[in-house]
Amino acid sequence: xxxxxxFTREIPLLEGKSSFKEIDDVIAKxxxxxxxxxxxxxxxxxSTALLIGAVCLGLTFWYGIGLWGNNQPVGWAFDxxxxxxxxxxxxxxxxxxxILFLFRQKWRTGIARFAEAMTIFAVMTAGLFPAIHTGRPxxxxxxxxxxxxxxxxxxxxxxxxxxxxxVSTYFTVSFVFWYVGLIPDLATLRDxxxxxxxxxxYTIFSLGWRGSNRHWQHYxxxxxxxxxxxxxxxxxxxTIVSFDFxxxxxxxxxxxxxxxxxxxxxxFSGFGMVSTVLIIVRKVFDMEHIITVNTLEKMNKILLATGxxxxxxYGMEFFxxxxxxxxxxxxxxxxxxxxxxxxxxxxxxxxxxxxxQLFWFKKIRRNIPITFxxxxxxxxxMWFERFVIIVxxxxxxxxxxxxxxxxxxxxxxxxxxxxxGLFFTLIILFARTLPVVSMAELKAVTENAQxxxxxxxxx
Amino acid sequence: MFGRILNKIDEEFLKSxxxxxxxxxxxxxxxxxxxxxxxxxxxxxxxxxxxxxxxPYPMHGLDNAMRLRETKIGWVxxxxxxxxxxxxxxxxxxxxxxxxxxxxxxxxxxxxxPSIPIMFELTxxxxxxxxxxxxxxxxxxxxxxxxxxxxxxxxxxxxxxKFGIYIEAKDPKFNQNEIKSLFSSLGASEVYxxxxxxxxxxxxxxxxxxxxxxxxxxxxxxxTAILSYFxxxxxxxxxxxxxxxxxxxxxxxxxxxxxxxxxxMRKPVEGTVARGFIPYEFKGMHDSLVVETPNxxxxxxxxLEKGKKNFDIYCSPCHGYYGKGDSRLRGQFPVPPTxxxxxxxxxxxxxxxxVITNGQNVMPxxxxxxxRDDRWAIIHYLRVLQRSQNAPDSDFEGK
Numbered sequence: 001x002x003x004x005x006x007f008t009r010e011i012p013l014l015e016g017k018s019s020f021k022e023i024d025d026v027i028a029k030x031x032x033x034x035x036x037x038x039x040x041x042x043x044x045x046x047s048t049a050l051l052i053g054a055v056c057l058g059l060t061f062w063y064g065i066g067l068w069g070n071n072q073p074v075g076w077a078f079d080x081x082x083x084x085x086x087x088x089x090x091x092x093x094x095x096x097x098x099i100l101f102l103f104r105q106k107w108r109t110g111i112a113r114f115a116e117a118m119t120i121f122a123v124m125t126a127g128l129f130p131a132i133h134t135g136r137p138x139x140x141x142x143x144x145x146x147x148x149x150x151x152x153x154x155x156x157x158x159x160x161x162x163x164x165x166x167v168s169t170y171f172t173v174s175f176v177f178w179y180v181g182l183i184p185d186l187a188t189l190r191d192x193x194x195x196x197x198x199x200x201x202y203t204i205f206s207l208g209w210r211g212s213n214r215h216w217q218h219y220x221x222x223x224x225x226x227x228x229x230x231x232x233x234x235x236x237x238x239t240i241v242s243f244d245f246x247x248x249x250x251x252x253x254x255x256x257x258x259x260x261x262x263x264x265x266x267x268f269s270g271f272g273m274v275s276t277v278l279i280i281v282r283k284v285f286d287m288e289h290i291i292t293v294n295t296l297e298k299m300n301k302i303l304l305a306t307g308x309x310x311x312x313x314y315g316m317e318f319f320x321x322x323x324x325x326x327x328x329x330x331x332x333x334x335x336x337x338x339x340x341x342x343x344x345x346x347x348x349x350x351x352x353x354x355x356x357q358l359f360w361f362k363k364i365r366r367n368i369p370i371t372f373x374x375x376x377x378x379x380x381x382m383w384f385e386r387f388v389i390i391v392x393x394x395x396x397x398x399x400x401x402x403x404x405x406x407x408x409x410x411x412x413x414x415x416x417x418x419x420x421g422l423f424f425t426l427i428i429l430f431a432r433t434l435p436v437v438s439m440a441e442l443k444a445v446t447e448n449a450q451x452x453x454x455x456x457x458x459x
Numbered sequence: 460m461f462g463r464i465l466n467k468i469d470e471e472f473l474k475s476x477x478x479x480x481x482x483x484x485x486x487x488x489x490x491x492x493x494x495x496x497x498x499x500x501x502x503x504x505x506x507x508x509x510x511x512x513x514x515p516y517p518m519h520g521l522d523n524a525m526r527l528r529e530t531k532i533g534w535v536x537x538x539x540x541x542x543x544x545x546x547x548x549x550x551x552x553x554x555x556x557x558x559x560x561x562x563x564x565x566x567x568x569x570x571x572x573p574s575i576p577i578m579f580e581l582t583x584x585x586x587x588x589x590x591x592x593x594x595x596x597x598x599x600x601x602x603x604x605x606x607x608x609x610x611x612x613x614x615x616x617x618x619x620x621k622f623g624i625y626i627e628a629k630d631p632k633f634n635q636n637e638i639k640s641l642f643s644s645l646g647a648s649e650v651y652x653x654x655x656x657x658x659x660x661x662x663x664x665x666x667x668x669x670x671x672x673x674x675x676x677x678x679x680x681x682x683t684a685i686l687s688y689f690x691x692x693x694x695x696x697x698x699x700x701x702x703x704x705x706x707x708x709x710x711x712x713x714x715x716x717x718x719x720x721x722x723x724m725r726k727p728v729e730g731t732v733a734r735g736f737i738p739y740e741f742k743g744m745h746d747s748l749v750v751e752t753p754n755x756x757x758x759x760x761x762x763l764e765k766g767k768k769n770f771d772i773y774c775s776p777c778h779g780y781y782g783k784g785d786s787r788l789r790g791q792f793p794v795p796p797t798x799x800x801x802x803x804x805x806x807x808x809x810x811x812x813x814v815i816t817n818g819q820n821v822m823p824x825x826x827x828x829x830x831r832d833d834r835w836a837i838i839h840y841l842r843v844l845q846r847s848q849n850a851p852d853s854d855f856e857g858k
Contacts, residue, residue, distance in 0.1 A: 020515060020620035062699050138700055145554060153554040157563050162576040169580040173587045180591055184618070188515065191615045207595060207602035208609065211617050213499075216517040218530045218598040222590050225536050233583045240576055444516040451492040451520055 020443050024188060027435045027442070030285050031189065035432060038284045046424035053418005056411045057132065065135045067411040074394045074406040079133035080244075081386040082419055085269065086126035087167065087241055088262075088382065089423075091234050092270020093119025094174060097181075098230035101223075106445050107298055110290050113438045114281070114431075115274055116178040121426040122273070123171045125419050130163065132415075159243035166240040173233055177226045180219070183209050184440040238266040245389065251332035252393035255320065261313035265385060268306035268352070272378030275299050277427060279372050281436070290437055293366055300365040303378065307356035310385075314349065332393060340405060341392045344384050351381025480657030483607040485638045486625035487647035488616055492518055495622035498645045499524040502624060505641075509627035513608075513617035532598055536590045543585030547578040605656075613651045625653065739816050739826060746813060754808040756835045766840030769833045773825060782844045793821055798841060799848045808838050 060067050070077045093115035100108040108115075131137045143164045145154045154161050187209035190202035209215070242262035245253035275296060282291040321333040337345050355377050358364045365371070396403045430436070443449055489495045499512045503526045512525060522529075555561065556569030595601045608614050608625070617623035626638050635652075642650050696702070709715070715723040732738065741749050756762050771780065779785035782798035797803075803811070815834050818824040829837070846854075 024619050064699070136699075138695075145550070151559065153559055155561075155563060156551050156555050156577065157566065157570065157573040159576075162573075162580075165577045165580040169584040173583060176587055176591050180594070184516070188618045191610075191618045203604055204602075208604040208606060209601065209618075210606065210608055210614065211513045211515055212599075213512040213514060213518070213521050213525060214527065215599040215601075216514065217522055217527055218532045218594055220517050221530045221532050222536075222594045225533060225590060226587055229536075229540075229583050229587050232579075236576070236579055236583075243576075440516040444518075449492065449516065450518060451496045 020446075023442055023446070024192065024439055026290065027437050027439050028189060028192060030432055031435060032193070036284075039428065039432065042280075042284055043425065043428045046421050046428055049417050049421025050425050051418075051421070052414050053416075053421050056414030056418060060132065060411055060415070061137070065133070067409060069406055069408045069412055071404055071406065073397050073402050073404060074391055076133075076390050076394065077406055078408055078412040078416060079129050081383070081390055082416055083126050083129035083133075084241055084262075084386045084390075085383050086122050086129070086419065086423070088238065088266035088269045089273045090119040090122035090126065090170070090174070090270065091238060091263070091266035092274045093117070093122070094170075094230050094234040095267055095270065096274070097177065098227040098234065101227045102231060107295055109441045109445055110292065110295055110437055111274065111278060111299075112441070113178075113181065114278065114291075114436050116174065116181065117430045117434075117436075118274060118277060118427065119174045120171065120178060121423050121430070122270075123167065123174065124426070125423045127167055127171065128419070128422075130160075130167075159240065159247045162240045163244060166237045170233060170237045173226070173230060177230055180223060180226065181438055181441075182434065183207060183219075184211065185435045185438060187211065188439055189435065235263055238262045245393075250393050250397060251326075251328045252336065252389070255317065257313055257316055257320070261310070261317075264306050264309040264313065265382060268303065268310055269378065269382035271299055271303050271306065272375045272382065275303070275371065275375040276379060277424075279368060279375070281427075281431060285431060285436070287436075293368065296368070296371060297362075297365045300359045300371060303356050303375070304359040307352055307378070311349075311353035314353065328398065332396075335396050336388060336392045339392065339396065341388065341395070344388050345392070348381050348384040348388050351377040352385060355381075480655035482628045482635070482652060483655045484625040484627045484653045485635060485642070486608075486613045486623055486651045486653055487642035487645075488613065488621045488623050488649040488651075489646065490621060490648050492622065494646050495624065496520055496524050498624050498642070498647075501641070501645060502626065506632055507626050507630050509630040509633075511625060513614075513623040513625075515618055515620065515622075518622075530598070532590065532594060535593045536586045539589030540582045540586035543582040544578050546585070547581035548574065551577065607653055607655050611651065611653060613649075613653065616649075621648070735830065737831075741813060741817070743817065746810060749809055749813045751807050751809045752812075754835050754838055756832065756839060758839055762836050763840055763843060765833065766836035766838070766843075769829060770837050770840050773829055774837065777822075781848070782841060783848075795822065799845055804845050804849065808835070808842075811838050811841065 068078065070079070096108050096115040097112045097119075101112070131140050134140055142148075143154065143161070145156075183206055186202050186206035190199060190206050193199050193202060239259040239262065242258035246255060246258040248254060278291050278296070282288050318333050318337075321329045324330075336342075355374050358370070358374060364374075391406050395406055487498070489498060495512060495514065495518070499521060502510050503524065512521060514521070551574045552569050560568045562568075613623055613625075624642070626633060628635075639650055709723040711724065713723045714721055718725075727733075774782075776788050777786045777792060777795050778798060779787070784795050784797040786792065786794050812834055814822070815829065815837065816824060816826045825834070
């Protein structure tokens with residue numbers, strides 16, 4: 001395998017020097033220095049949002065989910081919309097860290113650690129919603145198949161149960177993958193720090209890692225296998241999330257296109273969120289030279305590709321509704337595009353399909369302010385996609401007598417805001433406490449990092 | 460007293476502050492990847508076995524230069540993954556196919572297709588967790604913070620910007636000066652001696668048995684116990700965690716604060732007849748006033764069995780299983796006369812029905828306990844009993 005370190009040539013700070021010490025200095029700087037005023041502003045905003053969400057959630061616990069706008073027939077609303085939205089966000093992280101690792105995409109090195117952390121935080125945020133939507137979240141232990149006093153097991157034929165397994169496995173495996181990647185960097189931090197408490201913490205979590213090649217040998221193999229395991233896992237998770245809808249018999253949900261359509265949408269929305277966060281973070285932490293314009297441009301290309309796939313799925317849904325000759329199915333889709341929620345549908349179409357098409361132009365792909373606006377629109381559009389799928393399919397189902405409109409209450413909106421608060425608070429804390437770029441991986445792809453001479457049959 | 464015991468233990472068994480011990484290894488730092496590859500090759504080629512190369516990142520070709528065999532950790536992942544699949548299959552199959560069969564959508568109890576997602580997830584989960592546990596604990600033998608290399612100047616470089624190699628003093632070919640000159644000839648930028656960390660045995664203090672420390676430990680234990688007690692017994696039952704104990708519904712026999720009369724249950728409207736409970740026409744009337752009605756039920760095996768069942772439950776305690784008046788409650792209640800008397804045998808079914816429904820002498824009414832049909836079924840069964848005790852000769856004629 002040849003190692004052309006194109007990635008590092010984009011880093012003017014490191015160019016030509018290839019000093020590993022400097023890589024450490026740059027990446028460890030946010031961890032080892034006092035927080036800047038920009039950081040305090042950022043955490044102030046995000047934790048305020050988190051607090052609002054916590055208050056709304058507390059009121060929901062106290063009075064029950066009657067505070068939400070959910071009604072009959074719209075029994076699933078913001079709770080499930082937010083769940084699908086956040087779990088989708090997580091998928092980009094695994095895609096970057098695992099799938100692009102398997103494809104040997106060197107440019108992922110600068111953003112992989114961050115994307116993995118985002119996966120973990122997004123899945124944590126997502127996991128909150130099914131838990132609270134049960135109404136009595138302190139009884140959620142019943143979701144697990146354990147021998148209980150009711151002598152009952154869980155329903156293994158329900159996609160909602162598959163979700164429990166898929167999401168918890170996804171979180172655990174992502175977390176383990178992330179931690180394994182962190183071990184060498186924690187060892188580096190342990191040997192750099194002068195503070196006693198930090199040294200103690202790093203010593204515990206770096207497990208006495210020494211960088212021994214006898215260890216690297218097994219480590220690299222495990223990392224490769226974990227990437228190989230995460231790849232089908234990430235595809236399975238959103239497939240199973242889509243089963244929550246596709247296995248039901250509601251017109252607009254009961255379609256076989258859902259699994260691939262959901263996976264493409266998840267990657268699309270995830271890349272939108274990664275870009276949003278990275279554009280903010282490279283500004284707040286002065287990391288423009290590590291998270292480069294070239295990296296953002298490559299991500300914009302993926303946004304363009306997945307956005308187009310999602311657009312294809314929207315079109316195909318309409319085609320199949322017409323082609324099936326099923327009047328109920330046809331009504332569901334005409335109601336989506338021209339019914340009382342048409343505004344949501346057209347927000348979705350314009351944000352997800354139309355605006356990303358601007359990325360065909362290289363000038364726009366490389367323009368940070370325009371990219372930022374478009375990725376924000378992608379986030380908005382993908383949230384509305386789930387809104388459209390869930391609310392418009394439910395609010396006019398088979399029985400016209402039970403048709404109703406859904407309106408969110410301030411508690412719904414507060415909890416949505418709080419979910420963003422939780423996610424960004426975790427992200428901002430992570431960026432201050434752990435290396436946001438993998439130092440070991442970055443060093444391995446710099447120029448002159450690998451030996452030029454090959455001995456007796458190596459390589 | 461407690462403190463004195465601890466001091467005694469301290470003096471007997473515990474160790475001193477860490478101290479520089481015997482030589483553990485000779486190490487060297489190199490600046491470039493090429494140098495470390497060459498050195499690793501040279502060291503392994505010279506027959507040293509207890510040596511290691513430390514790098515800040517994984518380096519290509521180093522495994523071959525060190526003559527390491529290929530890692531077998533992949534097999535661990537494969538085996539763990541396969542056991543994950545099998546365990547998930549067995550779990551679902553036993554739970555829904557064997558232990559508690561539940562009809563869901565009219566499908567087979569155990570069905571392979573809906574089990575696949577969970578089988579897949581558990582394959583990945585078990586494989587990933589086992590791999591990482593084996594990587595850390597078995598293959599790399601971590602955590603190992605007591606390694607003599609820790610916190611040395613050598614270590615600070617190999618986790619950051621230099622490449623290190625060391626040969627342990629336990630290596631059979633170990634010779635300090637020879638190795639030092641070997642490292643220098645290979646172009647090492649620094650050569651260090653690494654010493655073991657050792658402890659003196661004897662009469663010194665160890666913080667782990669310090670009185671304060673143990674006291675704090677006990678204090679934390681007590682606080683934890685109290686907190687757990689309050690959490691499990693009070694906190695978990697505060698609102699909103701009411702575990703559905705309080706529900707907006709009326710319990711039988713409970714007091715009502717809503718209705719003026721204080722009763723939770725409402726009385727039915729005057730003249731309401733419950734389903735299946737048509738009032739008895741001759742209630743409380745004399746036997747002679749009863750208008751004869753024939754038994755509405757046919758004589759079939761099922762009816763007779765129903766009659767026997769109800770007779771055994773309701774009538775036999777006083778009348779006996781054969782209606783002879785041989786009561787099981789003899790002594791507690793007056794014994795009723797036999798049902799095989801001429802009088803009862805000559806009664807019409809309607810008369811017996813009247814007695815069961817209305818009661819007679821000491822016998823109370825069984826109207827509330829036995830349904831109409833069951834009463835008629837009992838009468839059929841009573842006729843069977845009577846015939847069995849007073850069978851006519853024709854019954855004995857062989858067929």
